[in-house]
Amino acid sequence: MKYNWNWGILFEDPYFGWLISGIQWTLMVSAIAWIIAFSLGSIVGVARTVDSRWARGLGTAYVEGFRNVPLLVQMFLWFYVVPELVPEDLGRWMKRDMPFPEATSAILCLGTYTASRVAEQVRAGIESIPRGQKAAGYAMGLTTFQVYRHLLVPVGYRIIVPPLTSEFLTIFKNSSLALTIGVAEVLFQARQIENYTFQGFEAFTAATLIYLVVTMIVVLIMGYVEQRARIPGYGVQREP
């Protein structure tokens, strides 16, 4: 291959600064999207397990709607189509005056999409709890809210920490799709560096390493959480 390697380019001004700013956008978009995904996903997940047929139906519709449309398509829908569907004044505000229109659209898109996946895991966690425990809660005189608040939700969450880790990792990686609507995250900056210097291989290697480091840190943190959250003696698990 005819290619002039120049690794030093990554540490030159302004390219180094671009990468740092890319990392900041990636972390910010992913973190806020995760907060949305976790809260909304919890609500939808719980809704899919309650007795009310309406709540279950709405939860199912949400999950199937959001997880069955490709994320890239959803990015374009949030960014280009939603502002055209809402009333004209609001649409104009979304396109022009909304703070960081690209990042906001990306956060909403990632958050709502990942929420559908979190919801399924929350449901799986709650449904894995033996029926007897729920019955025992009612037998003690707890209301439905109290059964969820003190029994099903806390136990359910402690069961699903490992798959939630995967979702948390995925949201960082999926945030790279935000570049398609112009969010200046890590991959965007890598491409920008390539465009200015034509040192694309170095720039993409840097982006790869950045994603790896970020996700490894998440794995370490979640490994600690998993250890702390494990229910001793519950299910088939490795001896501590």
Next chain:
Amino acid sequence: MFAAPAEQKEGRGVNGYAYDSQERNEMFKKLAILSAALAIVGTTEAGAQDFYGALQKIKESGQIVIGHRESSVPFAYIGPDQKPVGYTMDLCMKIVDEIEKEIGVDSLDIKLVPVTPQTRIPLIANGNIQLECGSTTNTMTRQKQVDYAYTTFITGTKLLVKNASGIQEVEDLAGKAIALAQGTTNERAIKAAIEKFNVQDVKILNVKDHAEGFLALETDRVDAYSTDDILLYGLISKSKSPDEYAVVGRFLSFDPYAIMLPRDDSAMRLIANRTLADLFRSGEIEQIYDKWFTSPIPGSEPLNVPLSDTLRTNFQVHAFPG
């Protein structure tokens, strides 16, 4: 118009194509020994030994891989029959004819690969495509990774706005939003102009290509889109309501377009330049120019951009004797 392959195969690796000079010297030594041996045995097999780099790869595979743009009207864009057509595509096909003559093949298999501003340079650099046909500006920085044939068109950066916006020059962008395609020379030209003329509070939206930039302007997400003025006329001619848009302002950059080639491959560049010089010398270039810039073109209205004096001079300067 030209033969496109029946099916688009996946891109191939770069094995067997590019060598650094040391490896190439090694290879030539081996080839020299081999051909000497063959000569002794009495065979007259010359063939592939005479070529190196892209030509060797083309000869061996019987296939040439051409990268083309998809929305650069009228240079290389997807025509009504879903095949890439345009001014640069026509020139590239002339070069393909010349390559066929050079390596003594009746007809090469032409594989067409769509490229974007971000992918075109790496694809040439890693040898996946052997010609890039679109609207690529020849810059010195890019020449560190790729090579160019003679200039085939000359243009510069201008602004595309809606008539109603009242924007006339880059200075009028203060407090407004503009879309720019990432990876283009225009992106840098506009950013430099904004800084130079100290235009305050300009919002920049990064878009992927011309189609997306125009969509952003059409839906009022931005007040202006910027690229080379000839492409802006192309976008207007393809839009639903051409009357609503205008190309405004002075030239903010000098953009000479050229067909992109692999670097360090003077045999390949010679064929491309010889083809172009022949067209320039014979005047055939003016017919090809008129076909795309002053007559109705597939899929849209005529652009009505007559041959400029600058471009005519450029053709004359590069009409080297054969």
